[in-house]
Amino acid sequence: MSENKKLTAWDVVQIARDKNRPLLCDYIDGICTNFIELHGDRRFGDDKGIIGGFATIGDNKVMLIGHQKGKTFEENLVSNFGMGSPEGYRKALRLMQLAEKYKIPVVTFIDTPGAYPGLEAEARGQAEAIALNLAKMSDLEVPIVVVVTGEGGSGGALGIGVGDVILMLENSTYAVISPEGCASILWRDGAKAPEAAEAMKITAGALKELGIVDEIIPEPKGGAHTNHTETLANVEKTICKYLSALGKLSTSKLVSNRFKKYMAIGKF
Amino acid sequence: MGWFNSKKEKDVQVATVTTEELWQICPSCKAHIYKTDWEANIKVCPNCNYHQRLTAWERIDLMIDKGTFRELSTSVSTSDPLDFSDAKGKYLDKAAIVKKKTGLKESIVTGSGNLNGTRIVLGVMDFSFLGGSLASGTGEKIAHAANHALYHKRPLVIFSASGGARMHEGIISLMQMAKTCAAIEKLHKAGIPYISVMTDPTTGGVSASFAMVGDIHIAEPKALIGFAGRRVIENTIKQKLPDDFQTAEYLDDHGFVDAIVKRKEMKNYISSVIGYWNH
Ligand SMILES: [Zn+2]
Secondary structure, eight states, X not given: OGGGGGOOHHHHHHHHTOTTXXXXXXXXXXXXEEEEEOOOOSSSOXXXXXXXXXXXXXXXXXXXXXEOOOSSHHHHHHHGGGOOOHHHHHHHHXXXXXXXXXXXXXXEEEEESOSOOOHHHHHTTHHHHHHHHHHHHHTOSSOEEEEEEEEEEHHHHHTTOOOSEEEEETTOEEESSOHHHHHHHHSSOGGGHHHHHHHHTOBHHHHHHTTOOSEEEOOOTTOGGGOHHHHHHHHXXXXXXXXXXXXXSOHHHHHXXXXXXXXXXXXX | OOGGGOOOGGGSOOSOHHHHHHEEEOTTTOOEEEHHHHHHTTTBOTTTOOBOOOXXXXXXHHHSOTTOOEEOOTTOOOOOTTOOEETTEEHHHHHHHHHHHHSXXXXXXXXXXXXXXXXXXXXXXXXXXXXXOBOHHHXXXXXXXXXXXXXXXXXXXXXXXXXXXXXXXXXXXXXXHHHHHHHHHHXXXXXOOEEEEEEEEEEHHHHTTXXXXXSEEEEOTTOBEESSOHHHHHHHHOSOOOTTTTBHHHHHHTXXXXXXXXXXXXXXXXXXXXXXXXX
């Protein structure tokens, strides 16, 4: 950790977007046994940008949901670079409600530039799909552990990111808008993205200080992409720790704690 | 996030000072309307039905029976959790100017009051306050209004007018989407009505949170409503979007609003809907 202390927010943005960084498929292969992918929102289609299904992490049977980025350009064309469509958010909600019925916790993996900005996404209610998830996740009656692994891109991240515990990898980011977007609006110059990144406080360390993040998961020296095995082990260990702690709470305590957690963000 | 381009009809040329005082030029169809007529028609163009934005207090006057409004959360004011500055300087300095200009402390006014004799809790966003952006103060006021509605078992009505989350408060703004939705979810569980009215514009993080989880979704005619910005979408999909894209009418066609209601009929419409609440 101390090694990475000198990194600027913009450095961290680059690491978070590194093409060799572990992706959802790596976490599924590396820390989940018996992953059973479940498809479709039962409304319109099956989004490849957000995927999910039953999985076992350590001793924990969970519902795993996450943004799927591709390893190659071709894969990214299929998964829209991990940008979820309304069908993805609706599938995620369906799976979370299934988890509630089966009384298993939900674990979400966040790595997205944002929700997909497209004609069809708007026509089919991108805003409504995300909004409904925020409401329903707030009182889902099973534990929700959120892990930001790469880019936490605004509403597209939050749409599967409401939970009891928010974990961030050391070199991941979470922001209301991309640094480039913020710079082009507030600095009138997209090239000022490094300054915007710093000002918006988007790194795991800054967000921990703001009280948004519960724990930072350490990465190997140089970043997660330099050693997948070590990264995955750290992620698995931390998820299991929180699943075990949350599993001890009664449902009413769990849900009321989650409500209080969100009510306290930006309190007066 | 559109508050930075809230150019008024400044550019429109007017012949004389007298003309300017007498006439309102409709920003949409450019028709010259007597200012007194414009005001009497509650800032709706009689020629093309363009609904000009209202301030929060204009809207409250319109919706709430005279003398019955009691404001909530009066102490909540803009805060600066990130200690944020941009190219133009400190966020709080910018906010101070807007506060002075608008007489508001945040982008929403909340309170309780009577709507045709029924006590409701009302929140009205004001686009002139930093583009109606959703910030920690806004979220806190909405959450408090929802809690108030829950406690007193009164319907909650929120008029949205917002470009989205306020960048200057970073992640804290983003989290207000979750906070407001969590507070409103309690009303759903408790069987208390929540009516969302989307006025021009309702976009970004506001459309993707409390504005879209209503029992009833109402939109003002021609209001801009959508998640992603038009330009962002055009850059992504490299194709031209339909003219009516992200209008109230487009959302109605696609099943995301229950009704498009004219300003003149809004109060009675909400009153009728709430009248079906059996409690
Ligand atoms: Zn007109």
